[in-house]
Amino acid sequence: MQILSPAVQDSLVWLTDHLEQVLDETVQLCQIPAPTFEEAARAVYVAERMRAIGLHDVQVDDIHNVTGILNGAGPGPTTLVAAHIDT
Incomplete structure (x- = not known):
């Protein structure tokens, strides 16, 4: 049996509570052409x-990479999230 951490459980609750908003945002993003x-x-x-x-420190570079910083609430490891923006 897999036991999820409290942080993951909280994230899943948030996602469930905001699923319609997340789906709408995803559709809106995907409707912007980006070959x-x-x-x-x-x-x-x-x-x-x-x-x-x-x-903060949100930037778009010459080849359309988007970067930004979200500070955490306390000390801990740094997390990098990366994804493709093209279709």
């Missing part, structure tokens, strides 16, 4: 959403 090497519009959208949820 390989033409991701500018989607990158701008992602950067705007990152700022809206509180990330």
Whole structure:
């Protein structure tokens, strides 16, 4: 039997409570065309959403990579999240 940490359990509860919002946001993101090497519009959208949820130092580079920082609530390890933005 796998036992989830309290943090993972809390995250799953949040996701369940906000599932419609998450799905709507995902659909909205996917409706922005972003073929390989033409991701500018989607990158701008992602950067705007990152700022809206509180990330700072949000940047879009020349090849449409989007980066930002979200500080944690206390000491602990650093986490890097990475994903493709093109379709």
